[in-house]
Structure formats: C-alpha cells, structure tokens
Amino acid sequence: MTGIENPPVEASADPQAVRRHPRLFRARDRRRNPPLRRTDITVSDEAAVKRAVKAASLGNAMEWFDFGIYSYLAVTIGHVFFPSGNSTVQLLASFAAFAVSFLVRPLGGLVFGPMGDRIGRKKVLSLTMILMAVGTFAIGLIPSYAVIGFWAPVLLVLFRLVQGFSTGGEYGGASTFIAEYAPDRRRGFFGSFLELGTLAGYVGAAGLVTALTTVLGSDGMESWGWRVPFLVAGPIGVVGLYLRLRLDETPAFRRLEDDSAHQAPDAVSAVETTAKGDIARIFRHHGPMLILCVGLVAAYNITDYMLLSYMPTYLSDTMGYSETHGLLALIATMVALMLVITQVGRLSDRVGRKPLLMAGMLGFLFLSVPAFLLVKQGSGIAVAAGMLILGLSLVCLLGTMSAVLPALFPTQVRYGALSIGYNVSTSLFGGTTPLVITWLISTTGSDLMPAYYAMGAALVGVIAVACMKETARKPLAGSPPSVSTAEEAAEIVTSRATTPTF
DSSP: OOOOOOHHHHHHHHHHHHHOOOOHHHHHHHHOOOOOOOOEEEOOOHHHHHHHHHHHHHHHHHHHHHHHHHHHHOOOOOOHHSSSOOOOHHHHHHHHHHHHHHHHHHHHHHOOOOOOOHHHHHHHHHHHHHHHHHHHHHHHTTOHHHHHHHHHHHHHHHHHHHHHHHHTTTHHHHHHHHHHSGGGGGGHHHHHHHHHHOOOHHHHHHHHHHHHHHHHHHHIIIIIIIIHHHHHHHHHHHHHHHHTTOOOOOOHHHHHHHHHSSSSSOOOOOOOOTTOOOOOHHHHHHHHHHHHHOOOOOOOEEEEHIIIIIIIHHHIISOOOOOOHHHHHHHHHHHHHHHHHHHHHHHHHHHHHHHHHHHHHHHHHHHHHHHHHHHOOOOOHHHHHHHHHHHHHHHHHHHHHHTTTTSSOGGGGHHHHHHHHHHHHIIIIITHHHHHHHHHHHHHOTHHHHHHHHHHHHHHHHHHHHHOOOOTTSSOTTSOOOESSSOOOOOOOOSHHHHOOO
C-alpha cells in the first residue's frame, strides 16, 4: 500500500475526451508519473548490507536471549520471586510477570516507532538496545522473595516493563532496517537472518540454562545460578550497541530526508507530520494494512511462543520430563531450524512469500494435534519427531515474515505503523501464550490444549495470508527499486522506458 496514488487516466477522465486529446492526457500522465531514471534506483552496497544485517540480527538475538532466559527459567523464577505454596500458582505468577512486559510493548511501539520515522532508524535501535540490556542485567541483581519479600516481585515486574518498553521499538526497527538496506530480489534472504538471530538467541539462552542446571542442579540454580544468564546480557548489549553505532542510516530513509529537504514548505510540513508518526493519520490511511499486520503477527507469535518459549515448560511440568531433557530436545529442534531458515528466505525470493506463509499456517492447522500426540508418547524419538513437525511449520513463517511485514507500509510511516501493529498483536496474543496455555490445561485437564490453541491461531493466519498481496521481488511501498548492481539498474530503466511513437 503506497498511500493515495493518482488514478489512471481512464478512471478520472471522460473516455471521449481522452480519444480526442490523447497527447494532452499522455503528457498529464507523464507529469504525474514521470519515467524512472537511473538516479532514482538504489544500488545497494553488499558490504553495507551485510553490516546492517549483522547489527540488526545481533540485537534481535539479544532480545530473544533475554526473553528465552525468562521462559526457560520460569519454574525457578516462580520459586525465587513468589511465595511458596502451590507450584501451579507459582508458575502462573511467573508467567504473569512474563506477560506483563508485553502490556507496555504497544506503548514502546507508539514512542519508538514514530521516533524512528522522524530521527532515523539507527538512533532508535541503539536506544532500544541500551534499555534492553539495562533491564535484563538489573533482573539478575534483584534479591529473592526470601530476602526482601514483597519488593522482589515488584522489582521483577518493574524491570520486565523496561524490557517490554524497549522491545516495542526493536522488531519493527530491525526488520525495517534490513528491509530498507536489502535489494528487492534478495529481501527474503537477508530478512531471514533477523529470525536466525531469534533462534540463535533462544539456543544461546537454552544452552546456557541447560549447562548451568547440569552443573549446579536445581538447588544451585534457585540459590544463585539463575542470575548468571541475566547478567551475561550486559556485555552482549555493549557489543550490539557498538555494532549499531557504526552503521549508516538506511538508503530509503536518507532518500526520504533528501526529498523532504527539496520540497516546498507546505509539502515539507506534510512530510514532517507523517514522519512524526501522526497516529491518527496512520490509522486513517493504513487501517486495513494494520489489521492485516495484526492478524499475521498473531498467528506467527502464538505458534512461535508456543514452541520456542512454552514447550520446555510443557515437557517438564506437564509431561514429567526433567528440565535438562526438555531443553535439550528444544535446542536440537532449533538448531535444525537454524540450518534451513536462510534457505527458506532465499526460496521466498524465488517462489514468493504467500506460498511459504500458507504452507506454515496449514502445517499448524492440520499437524498440531498429531505432533502433540507424538510428544505425549514420551520416547525421545517421538518427542523429537513431534517437535520437528512443529518446527518445520514454524520455519516457513520465521524465514519469510521479516520480509513480509515491512513491505505492508510506505517508507514515511513504515517504522511507526509496523511497530504499532506488531506490538499490539504481540501484546494481546504473543506474550500471553504461555499464561493462556497453562491456564487452559489447568482448567480443562487436556494435554492437547497447546495444539488446539495453535490451530486457532493458524486459522486466523490462513485468512490473513489469503488477503495479503505478494511482495516478493518488488520495491518497498513508497521507495524506488533497490538492486544489487549498476547493470541491474540499467536493465530496469531500459525495460520501463517509454517507447516513442511517430
């Protein structure tokens, strides 16, 4: 969706007038839609693209490392920060503290998204990196409930809110950053590295928690071992901040700034208003795309959090697995997904985003129950097979979504609109997934509730994918084409040149 476009001649003028004065109307049409020039096309710098991908992906990896730590230590955190008693109540309290950070994610999106459209993507992504590192590091320093009582869960919730607020500007900015750097024909491939960072963050968190649990045991983890993963986030944040500060602003945003500087004062004022992320304007002009974004993200996040965040708890708390075995099974699944995710992104550049998204949604819709029935068998092979089925469905979403979502909105409002849509959906459906599933199992007594919940999300996803337009190999809305070589740019100009008539 590129905003309000000029209607074609035939739709805005009398057909008879067009036939009487064809040259006049062709001239008008050329003024409204001037021919594409070589200087209009962005030729990407491969080295700059790789630096941008690395910095954005590392930030995303840190974000999910932080959230993964909490997910994998949910049982331990429940024991450390909440009064002793019913273990289910402690677990619910722990997941409630997990979910509370998602309540402020839309607020973070409302603040950081429009800010990224106004002052640039790079500065805002550096700020979100600092806040995330501070929030995670601080959790590792909080005394336990046994030491300070009521203030332990209060401080936990406070720093979870800091994490959630900063995350509100992270994904929308990181995906926008990569999408605006990547050439059109390779946006799926480069965008998939963002979700490779997601998996890497989860694997790092799960691996560290597993190693500490193996060495220290449950008592050692509850005593002090749980703090180590949170404290590690500090140095990681410093490295990520360094990488992001070394980057240049995205070509699309630089072009937007240049265009704004050369427009008339009234036009400049209009552009500045849009760049400030006028929320009413975003909802008024991009409401359908926001709804589509919310639907896609809801399906994607529920299935993502169900597998990557909740599954270890399901294996240990519901199925009776040891915490170490459950995490090892998940690590093996995620490593398998890491091996194929960039190829999924590359495939989406060739066959399109919609076929892969639809394959993932249908996989969850029809295979979730069989997968959980395999997991319930209890044997190592059955558990691995069930999780791999879910993982292959999920990787179809992971490998394409970071290229799909930025393409929904034009450059002037991309960061802001995407941050709003993404975080509203994540707040309502993503972060609450572990809490809702735990409650559903407790209420119904059915071990298959995670499968049913994923199926409901997938059904929403199928409808959303059916309604979206294909965006593979096309320029981002509101931006000129972006290519890898000057030869490719010349080819595009030649192919779009108007053939003169005599």
